[in-house]
Amino acid sequence: MPVTECRVIYTTVPEGKILQAESQKSRCYKSTDEYLPRFYVVSVLHPGSESYLNDEKRNLPTESNLEIQKLDQEVQLLILDLSKEHRSRSHSNDVMLMSTVCLRAENIRKKLRRQGVKGPKPTMFFGNTGEMKRIQQELKIVQMQDANNYLSTLFPHLLLWRETYGPVFIYSTVALEILHVSDPELVKDIGHCTPSELGKPNYLKRSHKALFGGGLFTPNIDEWAYQRKIITPEFFMDKIKGMIELIGDATAPLLESWESILDNAGGSREIAVDDYLRKLSADVIARLRQLQKAVSQQDALVGLSAFWKYLPTRAIREIRKLEEKVQLLILDVIKEHNNSTDNDLLRVIIDGAQGCHLQGRDAEDFIVSNCKGMYFAGHGTTEATMIWCLMLLAAHPEWQEHARAEAAEITMVIQETLRLYPPASKMMREALTDVKIGGLDVPRGMIIQVARSMLHQDKDAWGDADKFRPDRFANGVAAACRSAHIYMPFGHGPRTCIGQNLAMVELKVVLAHLLSRFAFTPSPRYQHAPVFRLTIEPGFGMPLMVTKL
Structure with a gap:
């Protein structure tokens, strides 16, 4: 199936690891920036998937979406600034909290879904906060x-x-x-x-x-x-x-x-x-x-x-x-x-x-x-x-x-x-x-x-x-x-x-x-x-x- 769109999200999970979340697949690639001790997660969205359709809504130029996009940019700049401070630190424990939180959250959702508990599908970076707004x-x-x-x-x-x-x-x-x-x-x-x-x-x-x-x-x-x-x-x-x-x-x-x-x-x-x-x-x-x-x-x-x-x-x-x-x-x-x-x-x-x-x-x-x-x-x-x-x-x-x-x-x-x-x-x-x-x-x-x-x-x-x-x-x-x-x-x-x-x-x-x-x-x-x-x-x-x- 052809790739329609890729989004880059900053996180630090092991290189090459594949994240599976229903219709969304993500693969990690090592950063080319020697001063950025992190990995990129590239999300691949396929036409017709729920993630793709939700993303279509998020791309509409509404006031709330523009505000979310602005915050997204600010957070990415913040992470880049934090990475510069990290130059002199050891890379041995360089696992960003975001990846741990996202993986743990997905496990919790799976446990509750098996028991019949449903809910709105979250996005990787903002959860359901964008939909709430x-x-x-x-x-x-x-x-x-x-x-x-x-x-x-x-x-x-x-x-x-x-x-x-x-x-x-x-x-x-x-x-x-x-x-x-x-x-x-x-x-x-x-x-x-x-x-x-x-x-x-x-x-x-x-x-x-x-x-x-x-x-x-x-x-x-x-x-x-x-x-x-x-x-x-x-x-x-x-x-x-x-x-x-x-x-x-x-x-x-x-x-x-x-x-x-x-x-x-x-x-x-x-x-x-x-x-x-x-x-x-x-x-x-x-x-x-x-x-x-x-x-x-x-x-x-x-x-x-x-x-x-x-x-x-x-x-x-x-x-x-x-x-x-x-x-x-x-x-x-x-x-x-x-x-x-x-x-x-x-x-x-x-x-x-x-x-x-x-x-x-x-x-x-x-x-x-x-x-x-x-x-x-x-x-x-x-x-x-x-x-x-x-x-x-x-x-x-x-x-x-x-x-x-x-x-x-x-x-x-x-x-x-x-x-x-x-x-x-x-x-x-x-x-x-x-x-x-x-x-x-x-x-x-x-x-x-x-x-x-x-x-x-x-x-x-x-x-x-x-x-x-x-x-x-x-x-x-x-x-x-x-x-x-x-x-x-x-x-x-x-x-x-x-x-x-x-x-x-x-x-x-x-x-x-x-x-x-x-x-x-x-x-x-x-x-x-x-x-x-x-x-x-x-x-x-x-x-x-x-x-x-």
Whole structure:
């Protein structure tokens, strides 16, 4: 069969080795550049093959394809630059990570295909990231002002692939093979897995290290167990009850600020409520907010996460600069706290650092990492939920009146808000060993993705899933939907968020204070455009009309 097209991809597999991937064949040839200690992989595509047809689509001059081609060129130049640095090094271990990752990924896909798991066919260099971008552009739907179903805007590729391949499918970001699961029974089995079977993905430790450090949210097995053991008692209900007055005191400046603004405006005016809720934060949280945005912008390069953080880009420099500022701010807080006799969470973290040498950790790193995690989880996610609560109550005045009159109604409003806008829209786990989930044998290293947002808006489970109906929780979570375990705003299984009780109490107290003094209605300037920045947030802020009661 005649060769139609050849593509050159830089990698380092043994010379002459043949790679077989269904209809695509590749042979390696040694580089002619004496300073490039690598081999070329020449891909031969045949007319009519799926790879050839996909490549035809990728050659169309669309905006997304041009962007991918530009990135492809940048990465190839990067590899050539790295090869020059390699001149003085030994060639004995010169095996590039890309080839290992690609071959291992193909083995994982084969194991799952034998069990009936399907998915979109990946390309060698970009996996399915090019197709994801193409789908997002082709299927992007304008978000309606009153539409709570944002999945078609943020994650259209997941919706399309679920429709095409079923509730369980596999896709690739080159560095990661991701098993997407939205089958309720398999999700239930995932919750039964032990922490030694399923843990937090290792790639998060690298890609989100600046934001989370090595705190409670990223370690696995022994290190996770140690941190959870020392921190969990601080989130028992008897401790949280003692924080209610503190939460009320922290809310007072916000209430006074809004009352002053409204008094000067005749009792009613538009307020950007998201800005004010974020201004409640201290300098540490403000810097973490900047870090969150910077880190979330790198998620498009998740397939290259093994080395994207080493690229000398402006974004990477910004992340490192912010990381240093956050660390200095946290260390200043710790120094002040060392002179205090308060027996609080920060004291527990500081005391816990004395035993962190057992985990091979530096004491200062242990403290800073856990403070980062607590700041982000304790404030960032609660803040996002509060903002969506106010938006939904402004759009549904009848429920605003119910919540203002009955404390029990506030709880239902919060639960429904967490269903429609869970702060963390995806739950990611990594198989730390070969594990069986339902009838599926999942190989070690597989990334398992459970999209909370998809489960929370599953019409088979919830009925009118895209409607704001807090009364569905009138008899508790168990009666709210067909399968209670698919409601998971705080996670699922052994690694459920330890701060969920504190988050619920904080949301209830702050919302009760706000509703007792103010009424909220939609602003004509509000644009409903949820975006994904590690959490689900309003894309253009949250301006609301606020009236003093």
